[in-house]
Amino acid sequence: MAGPGAHLLGHSFGALCTLACAEKRGLDGTLVLFEPPLAVDGPVAGAGLATYRELVEAGDLDAAFEFAPVTFVRVPAEAVPEIRRTRDPQGFAAVVRAAVA
Numbered sequence: 001m002a003g004p005g006a007h008l009l010g011h012s013f014g015a016l017c018t019l020a021c022a023e024k025r026g027l028d029g030t031l032v033l034f035e036p037p038l039a040v041d042g043p044v045a046g047a048g049l050a051t052y053r054e055l056v057e058a059g060d061l062d063a064a065f066e067f068a069p070v071t072f073v074r075v076p077a078e079a080v081p082e083i084r085r086t087r088d089p090q091g092f093a094a095v096v097r098a099a100v101a
Contacts, residue, residue, distance in 0.1 A: 004028060004029075005028055005029045006027070006029045007029045007030040007031075007032070008021070008022060008027065008029065008030070008031050008032070009032045009034065010032070010033055010034065010036070011034045011035060012034075012035050012036070012037060012073070013037060013068060013069065013072060013073055015033040015034060015035065015036035015037075016036050016037065016072070018031065018033065019031070019033055019036070037072065037073045048067070048071040048072060051067065051071075052064060052067055052068060052071065052072075055067060065080075065084065066080050069083055
């Protein structure tokens with residue numbers, strides 16, 4: 001989406017999305033991953049990845065927005081409303097689509 005030679009930076013869950021996008025589409029620019037939530041004792045996505053993909057493919061990005069931090073980053077569900085207030089929902093939707101494309 002950014003074009004040839006683009007430099008991509010991803011932070012936290014965005015780092016995982018950025019990595020997935022670069023892996024699937026190739027990248028001839030720079031890839032910077034800042035604080036990706038990599039699991040120490042198990043897979044990051046695990047069984048939740050299938051559900052997440054289904055939500056995205058069904059176009060239910062709102063549900064995917066709530067599912068991802070709770071399932072992959074292990075953020076308490078009570079924190080999701082605050083995450084929603086501090087993030088750009090349209091930007092998140094673009095990253096979500098790119099991660100599973």
